Amino acid sequence: MNTNILEMLGKMKLSGMARAFRTSLETGKAGELTADELLHFLVESEWDERYNRKLERTLRQARFRYKASVEQISFENDRLDKNLVLRLADCNFIKRQENVLITGSTGIGKSYLASAIGHQACALGYKVMYQHSTKLFARLKMAKADGSYLKEIAKMEKQELLIIDDFAINPLDAQNRSALMEIMEDRHGKASTIIASQVPISKWHDVIGEQTMADAILDRLVHDAWRVELKGESLRKKKRFKNEEKLI
Numbered sequence: 001m002n003t004n005i006l007e008m009l010g011k012m013k014l015s016g017m018a019r020a021f022r023t024s025l026e027t028g029k030a031g032e033l034t035a036d037e038l039l040h041f042l043v044e045s046e047w048d049e050r051y052n053r054k055l056e057r058t059l060r061q062a063r064f065r066y067k068a069s070v071e072q073i074s075f076e077n078d079r080l081d082k083n084l085v086l087r088l089a090d091c092n093f094i095k096r097q098e099n100v101l102i103t104g105s106t107g108i109g110k111s112y113l114a115s116a117i118g119h120q121a122c123a124l125g126y127k128v129m130y131q132h133s134t135k136l137f138a139r140l141k142m143a144k145a146d147g148s149y150l151k152e153i154a155k156m157e158k159q160e161l162l163i164i165d166d167f168a169i170n171p172l173d174a175q176n177r178s179a180l181m182e183i184m185e186d187r188h189g190k191a192s193t194i195i196a197s198q199v200p201i202s203k204w205h206d207v208i209g210e211q212t213m214a215d216a217i218l219d220r221l222v223h224d225a226w227r228v229e230l231k232g233e234s235l236r237k238k239k240r241f242k243n244e245e246k247l248i
Contacts, residue, residue: 016049017042062128068116079232094192102196104230110196121161129159133167137176157186168199168207188220
């Protein structure tokens, strides 16, 4: 009978339930549980299995730069407002379609923080996409040439959270400016965007260029956005010094 049950669970693609039932038979746990307890154990195992598969798929599709978590973020030396980060970690800003702007000097952890919030959003079931700004704009230019531009834009529009990292490294040309405007217009009031940049927000206008377009983009991006400013020395620099000290 147990063999038949396992076979039927497999055919119904209830792999989590099948694995839990097999384990309970091997360990003798099945005989120790009441019918209700066994049913709860099997259903819970199937739920966990499906959740983990979905999370793994969501993380893979997001293509984060770092495997990051909020728990591993350093708040030492007041480099970062812990209360603000914890408020963002609940991801209610995504429900409210609000943006998050993360700024600070190079190597201080902006990308890691953005990725950590993104991982948290994935764990809560949101659709997330991570993009490095330079690669994003280069890919969109190629998409314009091969006719896949609208498909790329539509893919980003479907994301409940879009992360654009290393924004404003280089001034935007007319084509990149137009693409950014389209992205922000599609997402304004509908979905959230996290922007991470080593350039202060006050200078984004100059980086975007063309006053009218820059005003329109920043109005959609900056208005009512959460602002996170990281302070202190470069963490990469500190890590390099520590490694060098170990070698001495």
